[in-house]
Amino acid sequence: MIKKILTIAGSDAGGGAGIQADLKTFEEYGTFGLSSITSILTVDPGTQLPDIFPIPIDVLEKQVQTAFSGGPVDAVKIGLLGSIEVIDVIEKFLKMNKQPHVVLDPVMAVKVNDNVLQPELVEAMIKRLVPLADIVTPNLVEARILANMEVIETKEQLKEAAKKIYDLGPQSVVIKGGARFPGEMATDLFYDGESFEFIHEEKIETKTNHGAGCSFAAAITAGLGKGLSTFEAVQLAKNYVTSSIQNGLYLNSFTGYVWHGAYLNAEERMTKGEGNNENK
Numbered sequence: 041m042i043k044k045i046l047t048i049a050g051s052d053a054g055g056g057a058g059i060q061a062d063l064k065t066f067e068e069y070g071t072f073g074l075s076s077i078t079s080i081l082t083v084d085p086g087t088q089l090p091d092i093f094p095i096p097i098d099v100l101e102k103q104v105q106t107a108f109s110g111g112p113v114d115a116v117k118i119g120l121l122g123s124i125e126v127i128d129v130i131e132k133f134l135k136m137n138k139q140p141h142v143v144l145d146p147v148m149a150v151k152v153n154d155n156v157l158q159p160e161l162v163e164a165m166i167k168r169l170v171p172l173a174d175i176v177t178p179n180l181v182e183a184r185i186l187a188n189m190e191v192i193e194t195k196e197q198l199k200e201a202a203k204k205i206y207d208l209g210p211q212s213v214v215i216k217g218g219a220r221f222p223g224e225m226a227t228d229l230f231y232d233g234e235s236f237e238f239i240h241e242e243k244i245e246t247k248t249n250h251g252a253g254c255s256f257a258a259a260i261t262a263g264l265g266k267g268l269s270t271f272e273a274v275q276l277a278k279n280y281v282t283s284s285i286q287n288g289l290y291l292n293s294f295t296g297y298v299w300h301g302a303y304l305n306a307e308e309r310m311t312k313g314e315g316n317n318e319n320k
Contacts, residue, residue, distance in 0.1 A: 042070070042071065042072050043071045043072065043114040043115070043262075043265040043266055044071070044072050044074060044110075044113040044114050044265075045066045045069075045071045045072065045073055045074070045113060045114060045115050045116075045117070045261055045262050045265045046073075046074040046075070046076065046107045046108075046113045046115070046116045046117070047059055047062035047063065047066070047073065047074070047075050047076070047116075047117045047119065047258065047261070048075075048076045048078060048104065048116065048117070048118050048119065048130055049062060049075075049077070049078060049117065049118070049119025049120050049145075049147075049254070050077065050078055050079040050080065050081050050092065050119060050120035050122070050147075051077045051079070051080045051081065052081050052251070052254075053080060053081060053082045053083075054083065054250075054291050054295060054297065055291070055297070056250050056251040056291065056295075056297025056298060057081075057250055057251035057253075057254045057255075057297070058081060058119060058120065058251075058254055059075045059077055059119075061251040061254040061255045061258060061298070061300065062075065062117055062119070062254060062255075062258040062261075063075060064255075064300035064301070065255050065258035065259050065262060065280070065300055066258060066261075066262050068280070068300055068301065068303065068304060068306070069259065069262035069263065069266065070266075071114070071262050071265055071266065074107045074113065075103075075107075076100060076103035076104045076106075076107055077095050077100070077103065078094070078095055078100055078119075078120055078121060078122050078126050079092050079093060079094045079095055079120060079122050080092070080093045080095070081093075081120075083295065085292065088294050092120075092122070094122050094123065097123070097125045097126065097129065100126060100129055101129045104129055104130070104133050105133070108133050108136075108137050111137060112137040112138060112139045112140065113139070113265075114140075114141065114265035114266075115140070115141035115142070115143065115261045115262065115264045115265030116134070116139055116141065116142050116143070116261070117143045117145065117257055117258055117260075117261040118130060118142065118143070118144045118145065118169060118173075119145045119147050119254060119257070120147045121147070121161060121165060122161075123161065124160070124161060124164050127161075127164050127165060127168055127169060130169065131168050131169060131172070134172050135172075139172075140174075141174055141261070141264040141265055142172050142173045142174055143173065143174060143175055143177065143257050143260050143261040143264065144165075144169055144170060144172075144173040144175070144176045144177070144210070145176075145177045145178075145253065145254065145257035146162075146165060146170075146176060146177070146178050146182050146186065147182075147253075147254075148162065148181065148182045148185060162185060162186075166186065166208055170186075170205075170208045170209050170210050171208070171209030171210065173209075173210040173211065174210070174211045174212065174264060174270060175210060175211065175212045175213060175214060175260060175264075175270055175274075176205060176208075176210045176212075176213045176214075177213075177214050177216060177253070177256065177257045177260065178205065178213070178215055178216065179215075179216045179217075179218065179220070179253055180192055180215070180216070180217055180218075180220050180221065183201045183202075183205065183215045184201070186201075186204070186205045186208065187200070187201035187202075187204035187205055188204070189201055189204070192215075192217075192221075193221075193222050194222075195227075195229075195238065198215055198217060198221075198227070198229045199229065199231070199236050201215060202215055202229050202230075202231035202236065203231065206231055206232075206233055211232065211233075211270070212230065212231065212232040212233070212270050212271075213230070213231050214228055214229065214230045214231075214260075214274050215228060215229045216228050216253060216256060217229065218252070219243045219244065219249070224242075224243065225240040225241065225242060225243065226240070226241045226242065226243045226244070227239070227240055228274075228278065230270075230271055230274050232270065232271070237271060239274070239275065239278050241278065241282050244282070244285050244286055246285060246286070246288060246296065247296040248285060248287075248288020248289060248290065248296035248297060248298060248299075249285050249288065249296065249298060250295055250296055250297050250298070251284075251297050251298045252281050252284065252285055252298050255280070255281050255284055255298055255300060256277050256278070256280075256281045257277075259273070259276065259277035259280045259281065260273045260274055260277045261273075263276050263277060279303070280303045281298065283302040283303040284298035284299055284300055284302050284303065285298050286302065287299045287302035
């Protein structure tokens with residue numbers, strides 16, 4: 041049976057991050073993607089700065105209600121929130137449906153700037169959504185905020201941050217150190233309350249990494265929905281996103297996106313002649 045995976049997140053008009061990245065990832069994993077849009081993100085070509093346009097809360101609630109109209113889905117990813125009211129809606133439907141397999145990507149800043157979410161929104165997310173999550177997937181900036189740490193620059197600091205975030209109530213955490221983590225390797229850390237698992241990849245010198253964090257969390261979500269253990273889902277997601285970054289593309293002169301079809305060579309699908317009845 042095809043698994044149904046829901047993303048509740050922002051829409052990226054450029055097509056490489058947010059809802060768009062999630063749905064593309066779900067498709068690559070052979071799952072059926074559903075989406076509830078919390079906001080729409082655009083980028084001004086002149087200033088290269090983003091604008092975020094919130095979706096009316098009643099419209100968001102109707103989207104989420106539609107997604108859960110058949111009961112709980114196989115897994116849910118939560119991304120860009122935007123307001124306390126959004127958290128109200130998400131918490132209500134997760135609890136009402138006793139939703140299994142929840143992945144929380146605590147999006148606190150858009151990659152092109154460092155504007156973090158307002159403190160009260162972060163606090164509400166920590167108290168009300170983090171404890172519902174199978175796994176929380178912060179990057180280094182988000183991990184510092186969640187763990188209340190000044191810096192995370194060593195493996196020991198990564199472990200300290202992971203433990204502090206785990207103590208907030210999720211079943212596990214993976215910190216996306218990635219290329220920002222000091223050293224020669226892109227380093228992530230998984231922690232489930234029992235053991236620390238470092239995941240290393242060579243750093244990739246490229247700017248085609250926009251959407252990598254969203255895609256990583258979406259890949260974990262799809263993996264959980266298909267029955268992988270949390271760590272197995274994280275490992276496969278890491279391979280998937282590494283391939284996506286290596287084969288990225290540019291939307292314009294300043295925005296480089298990951299290519300979600302890279303891992304399974306999607307560009308080779310549906311070529312001329314494949315639909316011809318003579319070949320069936």
